[in-house]
Structure formats: C-alpha cells, structure tokens
Amino acid sequence: MNEQLYPFSPYYRRLFDAQRIDPHAVRRVADLRSLPLTTKTDIAPTIDDPLRHLDLVLQPDADSIRRFGAKSMVLELLLARLMHGEANAKERVRLEYAPVHATFTTGRTALPTQFLYASADFERLHVVGKRLVDVQGALPGERGLNVFPFAPHLAFWQVFAVGQAATMLFMHTGGGKVMGTPGNITALERMQPEMLMGVPGYVYHLLRKAAERGVRLDKLKRIALGAERVPPALKVRLGELCEQMGRPSVSVQGVYGFTEARMAWAECPAPDHETSYGYHTYPDLEVFETVDPDTGESVGEGQRGELVYTTLGGRGSCVLRYRTGDIVEGGIVCEPCPGCGRVVPRICGALSRRSDIGEFQLTKIRGTLVDLNEFLPVMAAIEEVVEWQLVVKKHNDDPQDLDELLLYIALREGVEERPVASRISRDLLQRVEVAPNRIEVMPLAQLETSLGLDTQLKETRIRDIRNLVAGA
Template sequence: MIWNEEFECMPLDELKKVQSNYLEKLVDYVYANNEVYRARLDQVGIKPGSITDISQIVKLPFTTKMDMRDYYPYGLFSAKREDIREIHVSSGTTGNPTLVGYTKEDIQLWSTVMARTLCCAGAEPGDIIQIAYGYGLFTGGLGFHYGALEAGLTILPMSSGQTKRQLKIMQDFKPRILGCTPSYALYMADEARELGIDPRDSSWEIGIFGAEPWSDSMRNEIEDTWDIMATDVYGLSEIIGPGVSQECTYKDGLHIFSDVFYPEIIDPDTGEQVAEGEDGELVITTLTKQGIPLLRYRTRDIVSMTNEKCRCGRTSPRVSKIKGRTDDMIVVRGINVFPSQIEHVLLGIEGTCPHYQIVIDRAAHKLDQVEIMVEVDQQLFSDEIKKLNEMSARIKKEIEGVLSIGVKVKLVEPKTIERSMGKSQRVIDKRNL
C-alpha cells in the first residue's frame, strides 16, 4: 500500500507549491530561532519572507557535517532544549559526535516517514516486523519502531545481535518483515544453516536493509539465500535517521519523501545543481523539522536522481543507490568510520607513528571485518614479544573505544604500507560493494 497517497503521488507542480510554502516557513523559523543560521542568512542578504519559491533554495547556504561538530551540542537547534523529547548521537570522528534532537512533532514526522518507508517496501498493517537494527542512541532501531507503530504493524523489538534468539523468534512468531543491516542478514543465514534451519524456509518475505552500503550482487545473494525480497532503505541521523528514502517493490531507485526532505544533487566542487540523472552529491533540506532543521545539508553521498513517475504510482523522485562518497568515510556494520579517527588514536599513543592502513573485508561469515595495519618503527619496537603484544592490544582497545566496533590490529614492518603519490593509501576496501 501507499501510506500517504496525497503526498507520495502528488503531481510535481502541486508538490512544488507545498515545498515552496514549507521552505518559506522554514527560513522564517530558523532565522527567528537559530543564531548560526540568522548570521549566515544575513551574510547572503536573506531576510524572513525573501524566499517564496522552492527554486530559490539555491540562494541558501549549505550546512555541513563540520557545522554539526562545530556547534555541538545545541548550536544548530532551533527549538528550545526543553522542547526536545529525544536525542540520538552518532559516533563522531576525532572531535565531537553528531547529535540530533527531536521535538514531539519531529518524532511524529519520523513515525510518518518510516510508516511510508515500511509500506513502500510492501508492508501492510497487521504484518509482523522483526526489527534487528540496534536500539539506543543509534537511530536505526527506534526509527523502525516508531514507523511500525504508526503503520499498525506488530513489532518484535529485537535490536541487533543474539542471532540464535533472532532465529528462534522468527520461527515462533513468523514475522513477514525483517529490518537489519544487509551484512547481518547474510550472517544470520550462516548461523541458521549451522542450527539446521534452511534459510529458504524462513517466514520473512520482505527485508528492509540499510545503514551500510551494499550492492545489487549482495541483494541477489540475500534474496536467493532467504527467499525474500530485499529492499534498500536510506537515511542519516542528521536528517532524521532511517526514513529519508526507500525502494518500492519495483526496486528501481529509492523514493525520497521530497515533500518533507527536499533533495538536490550538486556538483561537490562548485556547489551548483547538476542536470537530472547526472551523478552528484545529495543535499537535503529538512522542510518541516523543528528540533534541528537543516538548510541544504551536504550528505557527501554521491547519487543520481530521477523525477520520472514510478510504476508503483509514486511521483516522489527516485535516488540511486549510493555510488560513492565525497570524503573518505567508510561504513562498517552500520558505523561510520573515518580514517582520521584511527590516525588520532595512533598519534595519542607514544611510540606509534601515524602510518597505518585499514583493510575492510567481508569474510566468509559475512560480517565486515576491520583490520588495522600499524607500522612498527624503532620507537614502538621492543625485543620482547610481550611488550609488542601489549602495544598491539592497547592500540586495539583505544581504536575500539573510538569506533565502537571490534577491530583486529596487525603490526607490520615499516614501509610495507603502500605510499601512493607520497601519501599512503589509508583504506583498502575488499568488500564487493
């Protein structure tokens, strides 16, 4: 079903009117309530009332991830702190984490877009959904939870991990829908086989997979393994969490809920919008958010977008799967990892030099593995294995503390990490994304 036919199937000219109306109110709202935006709008000569049409959005300043960190925690909030009802935090890089706050109305918005997301994937009210995204500060679990409540689904709030239990609950309650990361879906299949369960006999018919990049070949593998329809969900905590865009059952691009999250595709170097269908950086303006509304937020995800009406009947533009990043961020098991985080840790440990390489692999058991190769220089080196192992364990512990995921640390000889053009190649991604 289509959860909100009025907006999801609205003719584009009418949609523009809705967007224009929202944008005008948004500019007035942030101007009145947020100092950072007021100063930036003043700088480009924009006053309340001067934006009346969505096409004028190009006059507005961009917001970046760096802004989120610089104004941590509350600098970009437009709502009063006491009106914030929920806070989510995503792991930060070297500095501050990214914090987002939701007012009661924002939670309602999130519920609505996630209800749309679930229905877009093929859910029907009354279906049972197994939510195996992490609950907590991460937006995945609760985002799905709110959407499922709104859409009238029966929720199994599993959170991530505890695979045996996930499988037992699946067998006992026969949920039709599964939400988790794509790599976890494959991991669970291995575990199922070990327990003598044929994954193709599972009750799941629809999978809503996201929080990490995955390819069409991985989709085929998941669909074959579980005998399931695997759909892609996209979101980022800065915008709302999951619920920004979702594939419909035709799996031909992700429908972005553009009446509330206005998308632009820009050339990351010039900042200019690119022609429809061309690759560029996805920029999103949250047209109706209250807690922490963002003007032209640069996602750093490279995608393309089409406005062509979809066979499912929705007019909302369709965004491609992520084709790349404008920065060096990598996503591992749903966690954002920046090489600079690892560099920062190494610089903080006496005796290590910031010569490292991150190797990411999706091994036979399907969960992404991170191996950090650290060059051993004269300072770090000891003739005692015990001390080298201690150093390696310390590096591992500190990196895990910053990244919140398990890593392997391997000590390597100096200069074994390839340097290209004088700079080492920091990340080797062996996953077939």
C-alpha cells in the same frame, strides 16, 4: 524559512545576518541554490564548544517571536493571552518546540552530534514509518523482527516508529550485542516474521547461522537493510540463504537515512536483486539536491553528485542545504518510478555512503587515494568468502614505514585458498586500484569474534590502526 528557520534558529539567523541574506527572497526551491551549504564541521561539537550543535534547534522566546515571528503566530499567541492568560500562551510555545527525543551521529570523525526532536518531529517519524512500509509492500497485521542495535541512533527508532504507525507487531531484539545470535535465531524461528530489518552485515551473519542450524522460514517476505551500503551481490546472498530455509523470492531492499534528516527512505521493490528503482523521497517534508562534491555547484537531474538535504516544516534540530557527504551515482530523478508508478523524486543509482567506513572511506594508501567503500561490493561478490575483515596498518608497526593492507578471510568449506586469493587481488586491483599486501585465511569463529558481530553495535569490517601506531 521565513516563519521558522530564520526567526528561531540561532545558527542560521547568525549565518544569514553575517552574509546579508534576506530570507524573504527565498521563495522557490531554485532559490536555495543561492544559499550557503552547511557541512558537518560547521555544526559538530568540539572540545572548545561542546554545545555548538544546539544552535540548530529552533528556540523561540518572547523577543524572537516579537521581532521575527510570523504575523499569524503573533496573533495566535496574543489571542491565547487575552483568553487564557500569559501562562497558556507560553505553554503553547513549549508544547510545540520543546525537545522530547534525541539521536546521535556515530561520532567516528568527530564528537557525536546530538539531533533533537520536538513532539511534531517524533510524529513525523511515525508518518515516515507508514510511508516506508507502504513502499516496501508490508501490510497491517504482519510481524517484523528488528535486529538493529539498541542505541540512540536513527535506524532503531525509525523501525520502532514503523511498527507503531503500520500497526505491525515488531519484536526489537537489540541485535547480537543484546540477545546474542542464538537468541536472535530463536526469535526468528519462533516468531516467523514477514519482515526482517537490520544492519546488512549482521543480517547476513544471522541468516547464515540460522541456515546452518536448519531453521525453516515459513512467512518471511522482505528484508530491509539500513545503516550501511547494500551491494547487489549481498542481496543475492541473502536471497539464497532465505531460499535454503524454504522462502524463495524474498525481497531485499535498502533503507537510506542519516541522523541529520531524522527520517529514512525506502528502496522501491524490484523484480530481482540486481535491479534498483531507487529510494522514494517525501517532497512535502524535505528538499533534496545534488551538487558536485568538489565544487559544491548544483548538477542536473539524473547526474552523479553529493546529496544535499533541507528540512521542511520541522521543529527541533533543523538543517538547511546540509552536505551529507553521500555520493549518488544516478542523481535525483523526477520521472515516474518504473516499479510502482509513484511520481515523487527518487534517489537513484549506487550510494557511496560516508558513514559506511567513517573517516576511513577515502584514505591514502602508499601514496594512492583509495575509496575503501569499494571493498564492500567486491568482497560481497566473492561467493567463496563467508566473512572478511580489512586491516590498514604500518609495515612492521613503524609509523615512518609504508602503509599495508591486510585482508583476513574465512572461506566456505572445501574451497582452495590460492585461486580465491588471486581472484580477490585481481578484482580489487581493477575496481579499487590497490590490492592487499597479504591475504590470510582465518577460522570462521575467530574472524566473527574479530568483527564483533555479537559484541559491537556494528561489525568492525575495516580497521585502520595506523594512528594507533603513530600515537604509541
């Protein structure tokens, strides 16, 4: 913080100066609690200031190095000037700090926010890639199939780094939008990978279609899912599909990551799909905290709270005490992992991810505040439902009328509609405290098209069209 963040981050230097914070007073992790939290609205670009996010990028120049740079850095550059000239000293700074890679947030609640990587940050992505496969139990020389969509998003590039760092042969298909599900099934069948990585909804769709085609899996050992919440019931479904195709006991694990961190964390393998030992973090690369989502006050170890993230030792876009908006039910635990024995802090319990549904995560339906994320585990547990989509709209498309929830489902062959619809309404009412106004059965092919499984970067699981009506 003293040597990089305050000297070279325009955003944080302004913040510290405005609040009269002495960066040298922050010596321990506990001291972070005295610093202000950073939120997405603090840094996201706006129409009036579309480049605001670039103030997070470390930007040393001659003046900031002279005024705020660490003595070791000043001496190193002075020596470079004396021995090799001014151009050599400038090139050293450029090579260390110049951005070489960019990823973006999805931009569902605001304009997409760009996060930049310097060369060292991209190298860290590879270091993290090796750690991910170590936690997941993958071995050098194994093969992987990456069905994350081609996009300037963290998930795809983290998997790209996994293959390079772990010396695994990966095929990157770009998901359904690029090769189509038939093309991905062909790749799965011909390559016979030990690892499959992708968005949960699309991986489920891919394996279901592969099972229908009679594909046999000879080598698959593990499935790693990212970019969305992974309910235990979905893990069970994926395990059953793999067993149908000849591979019982396939491990299904979540991978947690977010754009602002520029890295991801793997869930430790567990003996069954219902058990989770949590996500192993990297205390040499970051600091995680948990805070009360309402007050922002720190909570104790193992207590439910919102995850807060601080970059350590990064270049490019760096954040300090960044509120992720993601709620972890079991908090952060520092005791040894019961699964593998590692002693690094773990993110434990169910994660309710802000990015699952974007701005639709917590919304007001008929005067009741509803967490639509909770539809995901409920619907995953209804075995008779093959696919589903929720539409939030206004009754009669009248912007002044009541809100409506319409749930469209595709059922397994031979399943009766009425008992399943009754169970769905009962389970949703119990967990989410609201039931759909109407549940309609749709042909599977029609629902797959509506979800955009082969046309969108991520399937449209929940559609809120109330604003469309209001703006009409």
